[in-house]
Amino acid sequence: xxxxxxxxxxxxxxxxxxxxxxxxxxxxxxxxxxxxxxxxxxxxxxxxxxxxxxxxxxxxxxxxxxxxxxxxxxxxxxxxxxxxxxxxxxxxxxxxxxxxxxxxxxxxxxxxxxxxxxxxxxxxxxxxxxxxxxxxxxxxxxxxxxxxxxxxxxxxxxxxxxxxxxxxxxxxxxxxxxxxxxxxxxxxxxxxxxxxxxxxxxxxxxxxxxxxxxxxxxxxxxxxxxxxxxxxxxxxxxxxxxxxxxxxxxxxxxxxxxxxxxxxxxxxxxxxxxxxxxxxxxxxxxxxxxxxxx
Amino acid sequence: xxxxxxxxxxxxxxxxxxxxxxxxxxxxxxxxxxxxxxxxxxxxxxxxxxxxxxxxxxxxxxxxxxxxxxxxxxxxxxxxxxxxxxxxxxxxxxxxxxxxxxxxxxxxxxxxxxxxxxxxxxxxxxxxxxxxxxxxxxxxxxxxxxxxxxxxxxxxxxxxxxxxxxxxxxxxxxxxxxxxxxxxxxxxxxxxxxxxxxxxxxxxxxxxxxxxxxxxxxxxxxxxxxxxxxxxxxxxxxxxxxxxxxxxxxxxxxxxxxxxxxxxxxxxxxxxxxxxxxxxxxxxxxxxxxxxxxxxxxxxxxxxxxxxxxxxxxxxxxxxxxxxxxxxxxxxxxx
Numbered sequence: 335x336x337x338x339x340x341x342x343x344x345x346x347x348x349x350x351x352x353x354x355x356x357x358x359x360x361x362x363x364x365x366x367x368x369x370x371x372x373x374x375x376x377x378x379x380x381x382x383x384x385x386x387x388x389x390x391x392x393x394x395x396x397x398x399x400x401x402x403x404x405x406x407x408x409x410x411x412x413x414x415x416x417x418x419x420x421x422x423x424x425x426x427x428x429x430x431x432x433x434x435x436x437x438x439x440x441x442x443x444x445x446x447x448x449x450x451x452x453x454x455x456x457x458x459x460x461x462x463x464x465x466x467x468x469x470x471x472x473x474x475x476x477x478x479x480x481x482x483x484x485x486x487x488x489x490x491x492x493x494x495x496x497x498x499x500x501x502x503x504x505x506x507x508x509x510x511x512x513x514x515x516x517x518x519x520x521x522x523x524x525x526x527x528x529x530x531x532x533x534x535x536x537x538x539x540x541x542x543x544x545x546x547x548x549x550x551x552x553x554x555x556x557x558x559x560x561x562x563x564x565x566x567x568x569x570x571x572x573x574x575x576x577x578x579x580x581x582x583x584x585x586x587x588x589x590x591x592x593x594x595x596x597x598x599x600x601x602x603x604x605x606x607x608x609x610x611x612x613x614x615x616x617x618x619x620x621x622x623x624x625x626x627x628x
Numbered sequence: 629x630x631x632x633x634x635x636x637x638x639x640x641x642x643x644x645x646x647x648x649x650x651x652x653x654x655x656x657x658x659x660x661x662x663x664x665x666x667x668x669x670x671x672x673x674x675x676x677x678x679x680x681x682x683x684x685x686x687x688x689x690x691x692x693x694x695x696x697x698x699x700x701x702x703x704x705x706x707x708x709x710x711x712x713x714x715x716x717x718x719x720x721x722x723x724x725x726x727x728x729x730x731x732x733x734x735x736x737x738x739x740x741x742x743x744x745x746x747x748x749x750x751x752x753x754x755x756x757x758x759x760x761x762x763x764x765x766x767x768x769x770x771x772x773x774x775x776x777x778x779x780x781x782x783x784x785x786x787x788x789x790x791x792x793x794x795x796x797x798x799x800x801x802x803x804x805x806x807x808x809x810x811x812x813x814x815x816x817x818x819x820x821x822x823x824x825x826x827x828x829x830x831x832x833x834x835x836x837x838x839x840x841x842x843x844x845x846x847x848x849x850x851x852x853x854x855x856x857x858x859x860x861x862x863x864x865x866x867x868x869x870x871x872x873x874x875x876x877x878x879x880x881x882x883x884x885x886x887x888x889x890x891x892x893x894x895x896x897x898x899x900x901x902x903x904x905x906x907x908x909x910x911x912x913x914x915x916x917x918x919x920x921x922x923x924x925x926x927x928x929x930x931x932x933x934x935x936x937x938x939x940x941x942x943x944x945x946x947x948x949x950x951x952x953x954x955x956x957x958x959x960x961x962x963x
Contacts, residue, residue: 375741433740434926437881438923441919441920444916448914448916568749603757603760605756608753609749612746612753616734620737
C-alpha cells in the first residue's frame, strides 16, 4: 500500500515537472505570437512554421559547428530575419486588414511547410544538447530528472523576465507599449512606426526560432510540429489574453498542465481538458484572463 | 437578370450532360469531388458572406458527419454500431448540425480574426481527439470500406449514380442557401454582419442568430462531409487534420468568399490543381503550388476568382452600371 502511494507521488511529481517544461516551451513560442499580435493586430498563422524553421536551422548549425549555443544564435537571427522579411514583403502592404493578413500568413505557412518537407524530409531529428546539460539530476520526490528539461524552465523564466524588462524598462519597450495604446499618436510624435513593427516582428519570430531549437533538443523536430505549436500558441493566447506577456505565461501554464495531466491520467481524452479550459475562459472572459477588452 | 437566368440554364445543362462527355476519372474524381467538397466550402462561404464569420471548423463539422456515418454504417475493428442507413444518415446530419451549433456557441462572442482563431483551435482539438481516441473514432486507423447504400437495386456508389447524387445534393444546398438568405432569417443575418449593434437595438437576439447560422452551416457541411466520405470510402484523423481544414478555406478564398457560387468555382479549381499539380510541378510539391496561388489571390484579388471575373465583366460590359461604389464584400468580412 505504501509502495503504491510512493509510486503515485513519484509519477505525479514527474508529470508535474513535465508539465512545467512543456509550459516553458509553450510560453516561449506563444510570447512571440502574443507580442506580434499586441502591437500589430496580426495573427501570424505562420508562427508554427517559424518555430519549425528555427528547429531545423538549429539542428543544421549545431551539427555543423558542434556548438549548441551557436545553433540557438543562428536560429534566433535567421528566423528573426525571416519574420522581418514576412512583415516587410507581405504584411505591411495590408496593414490594418487583420483577416487578410491572417489569410496571407496561412498561405505562407503552407508554402513554408511544404518547402521544409522538401528540404528536411519526413523524419524526426534530435538536436544534440551540450554535454553539461544532457545529464540527470536528483530531484526531491521525482527521483531523477533530465537537466535539460530543468534548464528549459530556467530559460523560459529568463526570457519572460527579459521581455518584461524590455517592455517596461527600456525605450524600445516604451515605444512598443505606446504603439499598442495609440499607434497614430506615436506616429505623429515622429516615431518611425513601420520600423518598430519590423523590429517587433523580428523579436517575436526570433523567439519562435529559439523555442524551436530548445524544443528540438528536449523533445524532437519533425514535420507537423508547426501545426502543433501554432495550435498551442493560439490556445495559450486565447486563454491568457491576446497581446499580454503575463497572460501568455498563465495561459501556457494552464494549457500545458492540463495537457500533461490529461495525457498521463486519461490518455485517450487528453486534448479535451485543454479545450474545456479554452471554452470556460471564452464563456467567462472572451478577451482572455489578462486580456484587455477590445 | 436575363444573363443570370441564362447562366443558370447553362450550369444545369453542364451538370446534366457532364457525365456523357467525360471518362470515369473526371466523373468521380473531378466532378464528384468538386460537388461534395464544394458543398463543404459552400457552408464556409454562407457563414462568411452572409454573417461575416470566417470559420475554420467547417471541415471538422463535415468530419463529424463523416465519422457518424461511418460509425453507424461501416463498423471497423470492433468500433461502431450498425444501423439502417436512413437512421444512420439522419443521425449523422443531426450530429453535424449539433456540432455546428456547439461551435457557434463557443465562437458566438467573438468576431473577425478571433472567430478564425477559435474555430481553428476547435478544429485542431477535434483532430487530436480523433487521433487519441479509440473508443469512438478508432484512433489513427479510423473507418475503412464505407460504402454508400444500395437503394432498390441502385448502387449509389457506382460512378454515374454517385455523380448525380452529388449533383442533386449540391444543387439543393446551393438553392437552399440562396433561398435562406432571402428569408427574414437570412436578412437578419446580413443585418448583423453589417451592423450588429443596430440589429440588437431593433430587438433581434444577435447571439442566437449567430448560433443558428452556425447550425445551418453545420447541416450543409454535414451533407458535403457524407459525400466526401463516400467518395473516399474511408475517414481517419487525416481527413480532419490541419491541411484539409485549411483546404476548405483555400478553396473558398480561391473561388471568392463573397458569393455562394465561389464555393464550387473554388472547389473545382482546387480539385483540378490537386489532381494535375503532378504534371506541371515536381511530385508532392502540390502544397507549394496551391499555397502560392492562394497567396497570390489574397494579395491581388481578395474577392477570389469570381470577383476577378465579375470585375472584368463589369469593366467590359459596364459603362451603364459602374460597380465602383458597391461595397467590397471580402475586405469588410468580420470587421
